[in-house]
Amino acid sequence: MIKSIKIALLLVCFPVVLYAQKNQGYCATMEMLEYQQSKDPFLKKRMEIIETFTRKNIKKQQKNEKQQKIAGDVYRIPVVVHILYNEESENISDAQIKSQITTTNRDFAYLRTINKWPQAANTEIEFYLAKVDPNGKETNGITRKKTDKTNWFYYFNPDKTNDIKRTSKGGVSPWNPEEYLNIWVVNLGKNLYGYAQFPGGDISTDGVVVNVKCFGNKRWNSSFDLKPTREFGKTLTHEIGHYLNLRHIWGDGDCREDDFVADTPNSDAPNYGIQKSHMSCGSLDMIENFMDYSDDEVMSIFTEGQKQRMRTVFDDGGARRKLAESDKELVCGTVENYRKIVEINNKVWIEWDAPFNSYEYIIKYKSENGNEHTKTVKDGKTKAVLDQLEPGAIHEIQIGAVCRNKNEVNYNSFIYIPDNLHYTPCETGISELNDTENQYDNNDYDDDIEYKAGHISEIMVNDDVNMMNYSNYNDQFYSNFLWNTLLTFKADAENSLYIGAENYSMDYSFAVFIDYNWDGSFTQDERVHFTPPTIFHDQYNTNYIRKEITIKLSKDLPFGEIYPMRIAYRTDSKAATGCGEFDAGEIEDYFVIISSESDYSPRESQNILNDNYLSLVKSNKLLNKKDKITLFPSQATNSINIKTNFSPMNSVFEIINTLGQVKMKGKLKYSPIIDISGLKPGIYHFILNNNKKNAKSFVKL
Missing domain, CATH: 2.60.40.10 (Immunoglobulins)
Incomplete structure (x- = not known):
């Protein structure tokens, strides 16, 4: 139940950490909030305004009778990870960082259903390492700095702990928080897992801090040095939840306190460890929720109500709207492949999937006899007609993706041999036709x-x-x-x-x-x-x-x-x-x-x-060729795409593991995209229409 709009605070001092459970880890977000409110008399009012906006926006969404669940465009958020290390073991690898980002994206894009909690939701929020830094230069979205600090957490001085975020104090100042989600990975001692700043706080300290021993997913690499209960990357997911305006699921109090989310059950305290279930406040606790304290192995869901709260901060008028509009992935993609729709009379009609950040294409094609042609495709179109082909001759086709906002063209080359197919409809005796064809127009209007x-x-x-x-x-x-x-x-x-x-x-x-x-x-x-x-x-x-x-x-x-x-x-x-x-x-x-x-x-x-x-x-x-199946990408996280030279409609597919066990099966309809997010990481084989000789393999990351 959602109670009053008043912001609940823990009336404890920062050093009295989380229920005095000495042997349990904890998140210090609420303690940091209490300290910041004590120093900033206007923070509480700003957060009340954000809460009012949040509730009005959610209520408005719920009145929309056309959608039972809140859905919309996927918000893609640029991330920069700041590594502060004293020992080399704390200077974690790029691979460990990427394992964490991938894990967090999986957590936010939950696609399965737990019968126990049908309100589990795909938040439609994604995170990616920034490709452009504040100066407009290319970056991998990671900064590294060696420091003389062995532990950044100060029990009796929250402000000094935030020196993590100040270059002048030995830390690293944030990249513009309105354009980047800043994540600091540091040594926070034995029991502090991390903390985050709620929307509305001081922009100079905005972001998320995670203990280096809780950052990464050991399932990717068993050599990652992580805490046994926090080895699967759920700490960052939890802290980003705070960053996007979620409270702890127990409301940081007894049964009278609330987390401002309607579809999460009331609870009187956090849950720890690995439990099958737990009752409190007269109902079953949602121990699987990312905003509880269960071990990483248990955490698995956000709810629809939590999704609404988080997405609201990115909506028009939301506290983090500018971040949702930030584009730090300007490195343009390349056309990976093209599809031939039909070829006839020395012409071929092709189309391709638009790579990221491209809006125009330059197509160059040249026969082995030296004849060259160039076409330009504008206005975001991804199809073209290539004419004057030479039957039987080898042609090199180069499709260049023109990068948006950059004077750059990324070319990819393909080899094509025309089928020498000719089709001539009977003569119609048309003599009055005066066609003034536009070279940029594939149709004759x-x-x-x-x-x-x-x-x-x-x-x-x-x-x-x-x-x-x-x-x-x-x-x-x-x-x-x-x-x-x-x-x-x-x-x-x-x-x-x-x-x-x-x-x-x-x-x-x-x-x-x-x-x-x-x-x-x-x-x-x-x-x-x-x-x-x-x-x-x-x-x-x-x-x-x-x-x-x-x-x-x-x-x-x-x-x-x-x-x-x-x-x-x-x-x-x-x-x-x-x-x-x-x-x-x-x-x-x-x-x-x-x-x-x-x-x-x-x-x-x-x-x-x-x-x-x-x-x-x-x-x-037309083609008179054997069935051909193409699967991409070969290493996939959420979905795979199927391309064929025949109609795939109603084709039966199976996905089997290396032991020969069928893990997925179904029928292809209009979309050639198959959701594989529910598969465990590993090697799989895709089989269409029981044609095992034409099986395609892929790796689920």
């Missing part, structure tokens, strides 16, 4: 074309849109042959195809053909719809036609296959045949991918090249 007569200007498949708003979907103004436009049809249900066209005569006909045999002809037996010449008046624009066509395909079509589709529009009956004399804009050709009713998403057809799943779909008719 109507404003680049001169038309002799009426023309198709917009289409939509299976999208439940009011026809009055149809003009909002006018981004498919294409010319004759649209290999970069992929539409999705259901094979086992009716499909609604909306067509909009300019009309300079009041009678017209529509026809739709699907070239099932890929021979380039659109014959009568491949016609899936025909509307004979009809007089039609549009109530909004007498020179514009909007028509809904219902198409039902054969159930026998294999899911994931791609076929050419032609839409013909004429002001007479000539649309009944897919070939012949047509004017510019009266013929449009598309790709159609076949989906099942159960796995169909209505908006797949709109911007297909941006869809995570369908961009991976390749037609076996």
Whole structure:
């Protein structure tokens, strides 16, 4: 239960440490808060203002009926770790530091469910070592300083303990706390694990302090010198909880005190050690909570209520909003790989995953015969058409990621050999087409074309849109042959195809053909719809036609296959045949991918090249290659990505360990991303459709 907004304080002196348990470790956050409030008469008021904001913001979120849990963008927080050491054993390695950051991220991104505590939450907060220092120079996010101090904790002088954070006193002053989470790792003696500063405190001492014997995860390396009960990295998680406005779960008092979180049970004291359960205040204690004092082996959860409190400090108006907006990871990434969507007539359509901090791409490709070409892709797009390829020749493709805020391009090279596949649709006799192509535009839009007569200007498949708003979907103004436009049809249900066209005569006909045999002809037996010449008046624009066509395909079509589709529009009956004399804009050709009713998403057809799943779909008719599976990254913490040269939809996967035990299994749907956060660290094998010969291995960190 959340009680009054008044900030509870421990009325004890700093040296009287935590319940007088001499042999137990402790966190000194509340004692440090009491001392700071005694020195700063306005601190208590600032914290009350922050608490009022927190409660109002949480209440506002809870009124949102559309979300039962608080979700949003992941807040990524830049971190700098300051190592202060006297002995070399205290100058811990980069590996030990990284093990701690990774552990803390796992703790904050809890994805499993404890039946005992269903309110366990993924906080959607991540931490990363800063890549840019306050002077704008590259850094690894770690500072090191040798000192003459053997123990930084002063029992009778809290302010002197904070000399850790003062360069003038032998410590290290914080990097701008509004841009970095400062973490000091020092020797704090035998029993003090660490302490943190709540939001609202003095900015010159803002951050987290952790005992060097509690910083790191021994599961990464058994040689890390850590306290036996604090060897799995939970101390930093606990202290960052304070830093983000969480109190100890027992409220630092008896059953009448509270931690300001609704979904944590009341408790009258901290829990220590390894317990299966403990009762207090008439309820079961949440001994697994990171804000208790249980051993690292036991701690495992934050709750939804704690998540709300922590995220609120990063929200608009929150005490640490500037930190959430800080970007200290400006080192740009590299395009790791690309995917071929389709290749035809010496052109290939490719796309790639956007690396971090890139917004523009320069693509250079060169054949073994020396012919070079360059294309620029702007506005954050991650797809391109490479033309003038030489069939059978080896091509080197370089995709350069232009770094945001830096005059830098990171290139990665790939080898590509065109398949020499040619597909030519039957001639349509178009002679009035005047295409003025923009080199930065992969599509040919109507404003680049001169038309002799009426023309198709917009289409939509299976999208439940009011026809009055149809003009909002006018981004498919294409010319004759649209290999970069992929539409999705259901094979086992009716499909609604909306067509909009300019009309300079009041009678017209529509026809739709699907070239099932890929021979380039659109014959009568491949016609899936025909509307004979009809007089039609549009109530909004007498020179514009909007028509809904219902198409039902054969159930026998294999899911994931791609076929050419032609839409013909004429002001007479000539649309009944897919070939012949047509004017510019009266013929449009598309790709159609076949989906099942159960796995169909209505908006797949709109911007297909941006869809995570369908961009991976390749037609076996086009590629005629063996199934290929790619898994990345090879070392992963939270998820792995699967790439295939075939439709992965409904494919069954298994993840097994080195003993052959199945640890995960399921079906791939639209997303090729698999969450592996629940796996223990180790080596695993990914098997798709029981094809053990094509198994892929990865390391779970």
